[in-house]
Structure formats: structure tokens, C-alpha cells
Amino acid sequence: MPIPNDHEIFELGDVVLQRGATLRNAKLAYKTYGTLNADKSNAVVYPTWYSGRHTDNEWLIGTDKALNPDELFIIVPNMLGNGLSSSPSNTPPPYDRARFPHVTFYDQVECQHKLVTEHFGISTLSLVTGWSMGAGQTYQWAVSHPEMVQRAAPFCGSSVTSPHNQVFLESITAALRADAAFAEGWYRDDAWPEKGLRAFARVYAGWGFSQAFYWQEEWRRLGASSLEDFLVDFWEGFWLDGRDPNNLLAMAWTWFHGDVGQTPGFDGDTVAALNSIRCPVLSMPAEKDLYFPPEDEQWASQHIGRGEVRVIPGVWGHFAGGGDVPEDTAFIDRGLRDLLAMAP
Missing domain, CATH: 3.40.50.1820 (Alpha/Beta hydrolase fold, catalytic domain)
Known part of the structure; x- marks a missing residue:
């Protein structure tokens, strides 16, 4: 988008x-x-x-x-x-x-x-x-x-x-920072920390929807054809859609506090x-x-x-x-x- x-x-x-x-x-x-x-x-x-x-x-x-x-x-x-x-x-x-x-x-x-x-x-x-x-x-x-x-x-x-919400925030932001390309927030336009964003998305996927959502395969209502398709298309696709990693960390700090x-x-x-x-x-x-x-x-x-x-x-x-x-x-x-x- x-x-x-x-x-x-x-x-x-x-x-x-x-x-x-x-x-x-x-x-x-x-x-x-x-x-x-x-x-x-x-x-x-x-x-x-x-x-x-x-x-x-x-x-x-x-x-x-x-x-x-x-x-x-x-x-x-x-x-x-x-x-x-x-x-x-x-x-x-x-x-x-x-x-x-x-x-x-x-x-x-x-x-x-x-x-x-x-x-x-x-x-x-x-x-x-x-x-x-x-x-x-x-x-x-x-x-x-x-x-x-x-x-x-x-x-x-x-x-x-x-505190439990803060644990969630620590998990997604740690995944993002773990990408070597993140470079402590000084990443370059030609070296975008895509691996970190994809890891961020995968961790987030376990929190954004409930256990019952996944058990009942409610992701099909969002147009996914399989669980993996949902994780890639919905979750990775969302965070890779122009979401700047430093922006995500700045907003996460606001949320955490x-x-x-x-x-x-x-x-x-x-x-x-x-x-x-x-x-x-x-x-x-x-x-x-x-x-x-x-x-x-x-x-x-x-x-x-x-x-x-x-x-x-x-x-x-x-x-x-x-x-x-x-x-x-x-x-x-x-x-x-x-x-x-x-x-x-």
C-alpha cells in the first residue's frame, strides 16, 4: 500500500x-x-x-x-x-x-x-x-x-x-535489532534490515491473534491459503510495507513507557x-x-x-x-x- x-x-x-x-x-x-x-x-x-x-x-x-x-x-x-x-x-x-x-x-x-x-x-x-x-x-x-x-x-x-505487554515489546524489538544490517539504527538505504523486519513479523504473529484464531484457521478469512502463506503475506508483508525500523523502535518506546x-x-x-x-x-x-x-x-x-x-x-x-x-x-x-x- x-x-x-x-x-x-x-x-x-x-x-x-x-x-x-x-x-x-x-x-x-x-x-x-x-x-x-x-x-x-x-x-x-x-x-x-x-x-x-x-x-x-x-x-x-x-x-x-x-x-x-x-x-x-x-x-x-x-x-x-x-x-x-x-x-x-x-x-x-x-x-x-x-x-x-x-x-x-x-x-x-x-x-x-x-x-x-x-x-x-x-x-x-x-x-x-x-x-x-x-x-x-x-x-x-x-x-x-x-x-x-x-x-x-x-x-x-x-x-x-x-509487564507482560513490555515483554512482548522486548521480543519484537530484539528480533529487529538482531539483524547485522540494522547497524544500531544507522542502516543504509541500500542495506535495509529486511531479515530483522521479517523476524519482527514472525514474532508479532504469535501475539497479534489468539491461539484459537490459529486453531480455527481464521486466517483463511483474510485470504491466506495456508499458515505459511499467512505469515509471509499478511505479517511479513505488513511490516515490509514502508515501515521504517527506527520509526518502529521509536513508537515501541512510547508504548513500552x-x-x-x-x-x-x-x-x-x-x-x-x-x-x-x-x-x-x-x-x-x-x-x-x-x-x-x-x-x-x-x-x-x-x-x-x-x-x-x-x-x-x-x-x-x-x-x-x-x-x-x-x-x-x-x-x-x-x-x-x-x-x-x-x-x-
Whole structure:
């Protein structure tokens, strides 16, 4: 799939990141769907996910969906690190490639907040929602800007990255770094670490879908003719499709260190951060997600005053939130419809 070029760029200027580095002349790529109404009350923020681009979010947007562009103004900001916004692959020296600074979820949301408030003049968000790392940003929005967020719907993601999830991230990034061509992140265009990316894909394949998904050969629904065909075409094909290894490592660092308790003012107290959320939060984890299990969201929800958990049933694991399964998409869409119908 070609890298999209139908987005706009918001010039962030010099961004002082939470860990101390300054990302100079930073850029936030975004796309909008729908029209902002006169009182600017119909805005939705729908952030991207790990390696995802704004076009990868479009499956949940449509006139037949809760995210209806005829009624809502949907802003899809691309995460810093995804290759469209400021990233290792497009930042000039000295912070290029392996020297790209560490970006937290807090940093991501502060950049998005600047876009929403300064560029669009929006002071209220009807909804923030997102899948996977998009869910992490959703929680961060609700903690960082409770005065703005009226509703939040994280799906297949969490407010804090669990130790087991961190083990998963260590496994995929270790596979990528093991390729000699990776050269500590200073690989050349003519010596791309393809072996590392293929190993990365093979490790990821064991986590993205559940054991039952493989037992029932659900990969056939994605057009694969055999297990090996699925591993090569779906998994290796996905990560080899313009995904820069340094970008993947930068986003993995953000994910690994995800924790709303690290928001300034909470001193690492995740429970206190969750307690501060004012809006209704509908979390939709997948029943068999191997790295964002429902138990994590049930734990978080008990600390949110207006928290609710609805578990997406089925065997598709984390990819229940990826838009590939009509019944899972319908479940998520119903949840968003119900939440949008609630008083903020």
C-alpha cells in the first residue's frame, strides 16, 4: 500500500519533550473528516496506532457509522514516530534516525492538543477514541485535559503498559535489532534490515491473534491459503510495507513507557490519574487479546468514576479492533453510538 499523501501538516515549532529533549521544527500530520459546526461542539479526536497512518483508521468512519462525517468533525492525528509526523525517518540531524528523542503518550497528546486548540480553536471534544496505542492516547487525553474531553472510548488498549505487554515489546524489538544490517539504527538505504523486519513479523504473529484464531484457521478469512502463506503475506508483508525500523523502535518506546500516572502532577500514581478522569469512559478490550487482556481494563475501570467495560467477544485477539471482522466492527460501532448518546 502506498504511503498516504492526502494529509495536512501542522507546524508545531520547537517542542520540549517530557524527557527533556527539544524536537525542533516538529510537524504533526493529520487528516479531518466532516465539517466543524458553528459552535465547534462536534469535534472528535481519533489518534493512530502502532505504525498506523490516518488512512488505517478510516474503516470506522462513515455515514453508516457512529463516527459519521455528516454529523461529526473527526480529526485523525498521526503519532509522532509514524513516518508522517516528525519521526526518525524524516527528522534532520542531529535528532535523525537512531538519535530521535524519546516521546511519551503525554507528549503525543500535548502536540494534538495544540493542533485542536490553536489551529481549530476547539475547546470541547465530544469524543476521543482509538485502537491499541490509540487507546493509550485516549486515556491520556482524558487525564491530561479532563476539562475538554466529554467522552472517551479506548478499545484494545490500556492506560498503563503491563509487564507482560513490555515483554512482548522486548521480543519484537530484539528480533529487529538482531539483524547485522540494522547497524544500531544507522542502516543504509541500500542495506535495509529486511531479515530483522521479517523476524519482527514472525514474532508479532504469535501475539497479534489468539491461539484459537490459529486453531480455527481464521486466517483463511483474510485470504491466506495456508499458515505459511499467512505469515509471509499478511505479517511479513505488513511490516515490509514502508515501515521504517527506527520509526518502529521509536513508537515501541512510547508504548513500552505508557502510563497515565506519569502525567505531570501525579508523580507516577496511576490510580490517582485514573481517578481524575471526569468523563464517561467506555473501554472495549478484546476477549482473547494476548497483550491488552480484559483484566487490565477491568482493573482500570474500577478507578474511573464513570467507567464501563464491554468485552469484544471472539477469537481474533488484538486484531478484533483492526477493522477486519464485520461483527467486531459492529460491536465497537454500537459502543460508540451508545457512548455518544450519553450525557457528558
